[in-house]
Amino acid sequence: MTRRQGRVGPTRPRLRENGLSLFFGAILLLSLVGQAFTGQAGYNDQALDSGLPTFTLVEYVTSSQFAVDVAENWQSEYLQFLLFILLTIYLFQKGSTESKPLDKRGRESDEDQKVAEHAQPDSPAWAKVRGWRLSLYSHSLGLTMGLIFVLSWLAQFVAGHSAYNAEQIQQLSDPLGWTDYLLAPDFWNRTLQNWQSEFLAVGSMVVLSIYLRERGSPESKPVGEPHGSTGSQG
Template structure:
């Protein structure tokens, strides 16, 4: 058990932190939602009913879709885009998908390489892009979930104000949907850009996201 925790500490740590943060968001969101209901002169709802509500769902999924978009764009963009001196970038001479030898695919696969790395054909092509495809798919699924829960939450608000609800297509063109999306996208893109440039000049001893402390600023693609 101790070895399992050590070997999976990163995913376990962030997974547990995620659950605590989600629970905190649910508790705070429930209180805020009931305060709004009280202001509108409506009956408050239980915590369980809030967890099943479109308001909670849209608040959660709008953050999920922006995070998966961030990682999808970062994974794909770093194939071609470089940043001199950053450990977040590949070496300056390695832009692109690289050779089979560098990627250990086809005849260059080793005995311990994943099976599909050396098998060739469509399976190798799929496996070699699987991370980007899954992240892109998770973004689309969470974006869809956000749009569906978002239109439900928006229409609930419309009915409280005695205004007509709208359909899903019109919600996708609404300011509410794009305001929710873009306010998250811009923060994620800013964070990635900041990490790429700050890691050129700043260090975090022992972190694989940082270069070793004594590495020159111009060293690219070097991790500590």
């Protein structure tokens, strides 16, 4: 009995400590699988109506049609977080949990950020030293989010160009070159319809967190906290 507890015991704390990332990773995979099946079904329905060949599931998930749908959603999500990370350095919203306290504008001092000589014993190694490593690590989150945004937007552009031209050929129309597609309504319609939804979601969260509460959530202020309290979470 003791040995069995020794094997099982450490697993539960790890699951509990990483529950949020594990949960979102699982529902991401489930939603991608669901998108693949429903997307294939929708594509094949249209193909049958038009007298065109249908796709197997493998053919569909490796097609430009599936890739552009995934990429256009991913790039807008990472743009949302990139803008939020950078704008909240200097911009405030009084009373919002999504804003820093009003006296914390800018990059803040080394002491506030606990870097170099102000680092703690368990601080990340690159936070303890000055030079290019500290500078790079100080901007690593924004740089990574920005890189993923650019790559996913590029993937949307490439896959969207291929999908658009496939439709053009099916309709016996001339395909577009890269530059023409970059200026085409199809590319910007796909892009902007995702951007506006992300901007709406973030803006709503910023404003609604001023006046509304969710007890126990770090995205909400304590239930009894005044509306004007800024950056407070509980």
